[in-house]
Amino acid sequence: MTPTILDRNILKVASPYSLQRTLCCGQTFRWRWEDGAATGIFVGRNVRLKQEQHRIRVEGLQKPEQLMALQHYLAVDEPLGIIEETLRRDRILRRILPHTTGIALMRQDPWECLVSFVISAFNNIPKIELTLERLCRRFGGFPSPEVLASAQARDLRSCLLGYRAPYLSEMARLISAGGFTLSEPAGLPYEEARKLLLTLPGVGHKVADCVLLFAYGKGEAFPVDVWVKRAVERWYFNGRPATEKRIRDAARARFGPLAGYAQQHLYYYIRGRGTGNGERRKARR
DNA sequence: ACCCAGGTGAGGG
């Protein structure tokens, strides 16, 4: 696919926005970063994104509405300057932000986000990415709830979902049968939306908070995984162990609607030295 | 062979 001048377009972005950090901070699993650009699938099309200063060059989309949708998805309009200025009032984040600035919370599709994070449970990132690839390849694109609900057990098995496969089919059945409405959490306040998501099989506190944050725009959500737990205990609890609930409550009390942003910076920073953010590691398969 | 990895669900305080 040789991109012509016709399928080339520009998205304008404001100052601290970083495409790489936004796509590689762990909120999505389906973009690959190599040679300073991101490749992935958006609205069913192969897309390549490259940031040059205050612009993002988009290859693979032509229709204005697709570009608008991408702009929304990438959240390039987030007021990151103000958000980060606010977060800098916290002395820990003030120290961390120089290394993490530019992360924007994206606006993902709830269903894809749900599936992705159910798969993420007790798993590792390269394997999550591979499993999602297999899932998309097997079903010719990201499978809808209907497709997944009626999928043969052996087809799911071939994606090597392991013990998560039944969670996905049950979830898909529930949704396609109308037992759960994907748009409903969007209109509810954080706590209620969370309770609702927790009724889904395979969705616990952590996955619920990820989906609330990455797909439903609930900024108070503060997903606590092992890394964030480690970070918060080390920097906010004086190295003392703390329960997941205590951490979550403390974060919401301290950061309010920006708890989710605080979480992303902490996560990105504590993981940054290791693997997983694409900034310090070679492109993965 | 054995351990670990972005948790969840079940069972029992």
Next chain:
DNA sequence: CCCTCACCTGGG
């Protein structure tokens, strides 16, 4: 609520 434990699978 808090605690404990098993758990598909692939890579160290």
